[in-house]
Amino acid sequence: MTVSTVGHRERTAQCRRHGSTRCLPCSGATESLSGGWRAVWRCGTVLGIVTFLSSCTHYQPAPLEQHQAVEQFAARQLGDARVHEALQHLLPQPSAWPPPEWDRAQLLAVALVSNPELAVARAQAQAVLSREVSAAQYPNPDLTLQSEYARHDRYAWLYGVGVEWLMPWSERRRLEIQATRLDTTNARAQLMDATWAVRRALAGALSDWESARRGLALLERLAILQDNLLALEQRRIRGGEDPPSELVVSERERIGIEQQQVQQHIAAETAQAAAAKALGLPPQALDGVALAWPDWGDPPPLDEAQLGAAREQALLSRADLRIAIGEYAVAETRLHLAVVRQYPELDLQPGFYWDHGIAKFPFDVTFEVPFNGNRGEIAEARAGRELAGQHMLAVQIGIYTEIASAERAERIVRASEAVARRQLESAQEQEQQVETAFRLGAMDSLEMTGAQIFSLRAELELVGVRAQLQAARNTLEDVLHAPLSGPELSLTKAIPAAVGAEGP
Helix, strand or coil, rough: CCCCCHHHHHHHHHHHHHHCCCCCHHHHHHHHHHHHHHHHHHHHHHHHHHHHHHHCCCCCCCCHHHHHHHHHHHCCCCCCHHHHHHHCCCCCCCCCCCCCCHHHHHHHHHHHCCHHHHHHHHHHHHHHHHHHHHHCCCCEEEEEEEEEEEECCCCCEEEEEEEEECCHHHHHHHHHHHHHHHHHHHHHHHHHHHHHHHHHHHHHHHHHHHHHHHHHHHHHHHHHHHHHHHHHCCCCCCCCCCCCCCHHHHHHHHHHHHHHHHHHHHHHHHHHHHHHHHHHHCCHHHHHEEEECCCCCCCCCHHHHHHHHHHHHHHHCCHHHHHHHHHHHHHHHHHHHHHHHCEEEEEEEEEEEEEECEEEEEEEEEEECCCCHHHHHHHHHHHHHHHHHHHHHHHHHHHHHHHHHHHHHHHHHHHHHHHHHHHHHHHHHHHHHHHHHHHCCCCCCCHHHHHHHHHHHHHHHHHHHHHHHHHHHHHHHHCCCCCCCHHHHHHHHHHHHCCCCCCC
16 A cells, blocks of 8 residues: 655645645545555455454264164174274284184173273263363454444544453463363273273173073083982882872972072073173174183182282272372362462453544553452362362272272182082082992982982082182272283283273
8 A cells, every 4th residue: 555645745734824624635645545444454354254264164964863873783793894893903813703702801802892881981081182172272362343433524434453362371371281181181091990890890791691601501400300300209109119298309499490590591691681781782692602711710819929019000000099190180280270370361452443544553451460369269279189189098098998808808709619619529429429339239319319419509509609709809800900810911901092091
């Protein structure tokens, strides 16, 4: 924009001598200047709008198809190609897919990639992570466009643009970014805690399912032996060797076996449904699935060094303890931030105005002065830090108590399992003696069947005690947040990557 100024001073002086308030050259120069500023104003406005629109993120709709989602879930299978592809980076691939038998590590890997609750936890962690982007950005300025029309003024229009820009202190921005990063770390720890909750549910369901399967197999054999015993007693009663009252006890025992079979069938169905829920599959997806758990009910004894290392690790960095430690760190940062906020905050307000023919460039500086010293927020933050510290100590003490109780429970149940195993060995030895006597003709079929039933009942009792022992081991692994034996040890390093809970 250019304005001719040749002879402008002389013409202005001449106009004043003639008593004129405005001469044509001066008027033309001023109008040219006003028109130039209008052109700059329009170009700047258009350029700003175009720049703003080009930098905007475009909305992409993502509607949910509820009926389709239900149909897809109902069609899920344990051996789907999608599951196979997801497991390739977690476990060594089996020679055949799907494997004829599934071990605990393979099923846990399926749960990691298919469980919907873990998917929600991952989305929550991602949502918390996105807050770091907001915290790292400077506050957006407030842009104000002004205009005014003065009807009787020589220069009728006023044009103006003002910007209000908050300039937070660098220490305050650093603390806000640090707080959001701590929130992200806590979200990852919560994701790991949710992962162990899924593992707890899956291990418990698989253990109950295996217990019901083994119990049903023994009950079927026991029912056959009891039927044989009933047939032998009926034959003796018909022959007049025994009174009819002898048959009542055996019939009552047969009815009890049927009731136990019904209960075991219910337990097996319930456990299958619970396992399917933990895996993120419909219950029918586990029909006919074979579980490979060779040391079920008889986990290897714990090495004291291994147990001590796992105990120390849990007391220092178990997921819920990491959450409590993270909450304390956040509370500490919030207190520091509250202290920083007691100092004035800078607010810049530059602008430009074409004020009825006069160009103005205001530059205002505003300070938000906390005359109260921000004492209220500081007091709340200090109390929050104290609360977080006490909560962290309580969580750590709770972990210690849980581990000690779980170790004690396993020792007690293991002692009971040893007693039940000795009883089974005694019953089996007695059964062998009766079979030997039967072959020698010293005992009849009724006595031999009775010995077999007694031995089978001792084995059924041992299965029940071993189910308790396996539950105790599962509890100990859960409170330690560490597998102690079995194929799950191969997943220890892969779990953080699988759930997306790597540290920053």
